[in-house]
Amino acid sequence: MPTIRALLLASFCLAFILLHDTADAADKPVFRAGAATSNITPPIGADSRVRTSRPPATHVHDELHARCLVLDDGEAKLALVVCDLRHMSAEVAAGGKEIIQRMTGIPPECVVISATHTHTSGGAKLEDRAGEPYYDYAAFLTRRIADGVLRAFNQLEPARIGWGVAEEPTQVFNRRWFLMAKRGPIYGAHDNIEQVDTNPGYTGLLRPAGPVDPQITFLSVQSTDGKPISLLASYGLHYVGGIQANTISADYFAMFAERIGELLGADRHQDPPFVGIMANGTSGDVNNLERYSDEELAKRGPQPKKRYQSYEKAREVANLCAEKVSAVHKSIKWHDHVKLSSLQRTLTFTRRYPTKAEVEWAEAVKAKKIKPMSTSRYSTYQTVLAYASPDIPPTMDVIVQTHRIGDLAVATMPFEVFAEIGLELKERSPIQPLMNISIANGAHGYLPTPEQHHLGGYETWIGVNKVQLDASVKMVDALIEMLGKLNDKPQ
Ligand SMILES: [Zn+2]
Numbered sequence: 001m002p003t004i005r006a007l008l009l010a011s012f013c014l015a016f017i018l019l020h021d022t023a024d025a026a027d028k029p030v031f032r033a034g035a036a037t038s039n040i041t042p043p044i045g046a047d048s049r050v051r052t053s054r055p056p057a058t059h060v061h062d063e064l065h066a067r068c069l070v071l072d073d074g075e076a077k078l079a080l081v082v083c084d085l086r087h088m089s090a091e092v093a094a095g096g097k098e099i100i101q102r103m104t105g106i107p108p109e110c111v112v113i114s115a116t117h118t119h120t121s122g123g124a125k126l127e128d129r130a131g132e133p134y135y136d137y138a139a140f141l142t143r144r145i146a147d148g149v150l151r152a153f154n155q156l157e158p159a160r161i162g163w164g165v166a167e168e169p170t171q172v173f174n175r176r177w178f179l180m181a182k183r184g185p186i187y188g189a190h191d192n193i194e195q196v197d198t199n200p201g202y203t204g205l206l207r208p209a210g211p212v213d214p215q216i217t218f219l220s221v222q223s224t225d226g227k228p229i230s231l232l233a234s235y236g237l238h239y240v241g242g243i244q245a246n247t248i249s250a251d252y253f254a255m256f257a258e259r260i261g262e263l264l265g266a267d268r269h270q271d272p273p274f275v276g277i278m279a280n281g282t283s284g285d286v287n288n289l290e291r292y293s294d295e296e297l298a299k300r301g302p303q304p305k306k307r308y309q310s311y312e313k314a315r316e317v318a319n320l321c322a323e324k325v326s327a328v329h330k331s332i333k334w335h336d337h338v339k340l341s342s343l344q345r346t347l348t349f350t351r352r353y354p355t356k357a358e359v360e361w362a363e364a365v366k367a368k369k370i371k372p373m374s375t376s377r378y379s380t381y382q383t384v385l386a387y388a389s390p391d392i393p394p395t396m397d398v399i400v401q402t403h404r405i406g407d408l409a410v411a412t413m414p415f416e417v418f419a420e421i422g423l424e425l426k427e428r429s430p431i432q433p434l435m436n437i438s439i440a441n442g443a444h445g446y447l448p449t450p451e452q453h454h455l456g457g458y459e460t461w462i463g464v465n466k467v468q469l470d471a472s473v474k475m476v477d478a479l480i481e482m483l484g485k486l487n488d489k490p491q
Contacts, residue, residue, distance in 0.1 A: 029074025031337040033221035034155035035230035035275035037065040038148035040083060041248060042137050061249040061311065064121050066141075067257065067277040068148035069230045070106070071221070071405065072156050076340040077104075078403055079111040079149045080232055080410075082279045082437075083141075084250035088115035090399070090414065090442030092142050099146035104153045109344035112401060112412050113145060114440035117280045118251035120243045155272045159221045159229055162332035163408040165433050166324040169214035171317050172237050174419065175199050175287045176209035176457050180294060186456075187373045189463075190361050190384065194456030198285075205293045209455055212236065212286050213419045215426070217435040218325050219408055220264075220332065228264040228274050233325055234435045236281035236419050240288045240314040249311070253278040255318030263326035278321070279437045282422025284415070284446050284459060288317060338406030339491050343482045346397050347475060349467040353392075354384045358462070362388070383463035396467060399441040400475060402482040409434045409486065411479045414442030418452060418459070421472050428480045430487040447472050 041064045045056050064084035071078045079100060097108040176196045179186065183204040188194040196209040218233035233256065240252040257276030266274030292300065308316075354362070362381035364370045372381070386392075403410040409431035415438060422436040445466040446459040453460045453469045468474075 029337060030158050031074065031161065031335075032072040032156040033070065033159035033161065033229050034152040034157060034272075035067075035069045035221075036148050036151035036155060036272065037067050037275055038144040038151070040064045040066050040085070040141055040144050044248075056246065057248045058246040059244070059248070061243065061247045062254055064118075064248065064250050065254065066145045066148045067275055068145075068152040069221070069232055069275065069277060070149060070152040070156060071161070071340055073338065073340045076342070077106045077110055078340045078342060078405065079106050079152070080277070081111070081113045081145055081149060082232070082253075082277045083113070083115050083145065084118050084254060085115040085121050086117055086119055087443035088113060088414070088439050088441065089138065090444075092138050092145070093441045095142040096145040096149075099142065100149045103146065103150045106149070106153070109401065110342045111149070112403070112410070112437060112440050114279055114412065114437050115443065116250065116253040116278065117239055117283070117416070117439055118249065118253060119239050119241060120247060120249040120251060157229070158224045160224060160334040160336055161219065161221050161338055161406065162334045163217070163219040163405070163433070164328040164332045166216040166218065166328040167214045168216055168235065168321050168324045169212075171288055171320060172212040172214055172286050173289060173291050174208035174210045174212050174285055175289065175291070176285050176452075176455070176459070177291065178206040178209060180204045180206050188456050189461040190358050191373045192456065196455045196457040198458035199287075199289070202291060203294065203297070205291060207293055208291075209457070210285050210418060210420050210452065211423060213281060213422050213426075215281075216321055216325055217281075217433055218329070219405060219435070220329060227270060228261065228266040230275040230277065231260050231264065231325070231329075232277040232279065233260070233321070234279040234281045234437055235321055236283040236286050236422060236436070237317070238283045238287040240317045242308055242310060242313040244310045252314040252318040252321075255315050256321050259319050259322035260325060263322055264329065280439055281436045282413075282417040282419050282438050284418045284438070284448070285452075286419050288313070335406055339404070341404045341486050341489055342401065343486055344399060344401045345478055345482060346399055347478055348395050348397050349471045349474070351392060351394055351396050352387070352462060352466055352468060354388050354462050358384050359388045387462050396444060398444055398467075400479055400482070401441065402479055402486055404431060404486040404489070406491075407431060409483055410437060411435070411483065412437045412440035413447070413475065413479075414440055414444050415447035416443070416445065416459075417447045418449060418472070420449060421447065421476060424476055425479060428476070429483050430480075431483055434483075447475070449473070
């Protein structure tokens with residue numbers, strides 16, 4: 001019966017092939033990605049308490065969003081959220097993560113919730129005004145962030161991933177400067193003579209007190225048939241501004257998100273929609289105001305001064321950044337699968353208290369015994385006295401995270417981090433390239449280096465700086481050690 005034998009043999013072979021194929025497919029984990037946005041715009045007029053530098057909003061130019069990207073390697077998941085907010089409250093981030101874990105199973109150490117630092121938005125503290133039931137923005141925000149991640153999670157689909165590093169050096173300027181002698185002494189928060197001045201005007205400048213980071217590190221995900229799903233970038237630029245007073249806007253971050261979608265060929269009507277995301281890198285001492293030393297100004301000669309309409313500058317910066325990213329994006333390497341791993345640590349820092357001399361100064365000002373020479377808008381004797389209070393807890397816990405996405409690393413920090421700290425992390429990271437995300441999982445003030453503390457200037461003053469003077473050294477060492485651990489894990 002050769003025919004039956006042949007048939008039997010053929011069916012054995014078929015069964016083997018089928019089994020083998022199934023086993024192969026089961027062995028090979030599928031990489032998936034999903035992205036979504038949640039609208040987090042507060043009600044008009046409701047944010048007077050959180051928009052300390054501006055009057056309450058009477059208009060919304062563009063809606064604020066929590067932009068969410070979820071990655072899944074078949075075993076581990078990672079959720080990356082960037083919110084159009086000035087700050088990220090640690091409580092809101094923790095609350096959001098709790099809901100995310102309940103709904104999706106993604107543990108808190110695999111979730112990053114950060115703020116872009118757009119100055120034309122709120123923070124998270126928008127509670128009832130005294131005696132007036134109003135609006136609990138923190139609760140709304142927490143829920144909307146969790147919803148965004150859940151929606152991204154629901155939309156997970158097989159995907160490819162790639163990453164790259166673009167550069168846009170023309171839009172970042174260190175805002176702390178040594179001044180020419182002709183400018184006279186700089187008086188700071190406590191009438192100490194400081195060595196550097198923050199946002200010192202445009203003439204009489206000697207040299208910047210620190211570097212800038214011109215890199216735009218990005219990661220990109222697309223469906224297996226090439227449809228763009230999301231691109232997340234990070235650039236060390238405080239914000240751009242040029243936005244009308246009393247108006248809510250997500251600044252250049254959202255304009256970048258929109259433009260990069262167009263440049264990558266995302267269809268406005270694709271389903272689900274493409275999600276562009278721009279996170280804040282390390283920009284504590286970096287802004288978009290073009291400042292040059294007197295020497296450099298003389299070399300450059302008179303420059304035409306462009307007058308910008310509202311939003312025009314933000315759009316210009318966003319478009320420039322998107323074009324730089326898009327150019328590098330053309331030649332990135334696509335991976336069908338990468339492994340994800342995450343590490344989180346809580347660092348306990350000593351809270352910064354004013355020195356005895358500072359308290360004496362503040363008490364003397366309060367008692368009108370001395371008139372402060374400082375013309376600072378930012379820091380007053382009240383801040384010093386408030387921070388001298390024994391009611392302030394002596395330590396502060398902050399969350400730092402590192403994530404590995406194939407050969408791309410991510411470090412997150414809950415501060416407005418100085419550019420040189422981000423550069424040091426990039427230099428020392430055992431995994432290259434490194435994407436820095438600041439104002440992540442909390443916001444605990446500026447983070448200068450000990451050397452920058454020594455130079456003084458606004459960002460180093462008590463009130464806006466809350467932790468021990470060497471906190472940056474401890475944080476960088478912790479992050480590098482964590483990146484080392486991720487690097488040692490088998491891929
Ligand atoms: Zn700021």
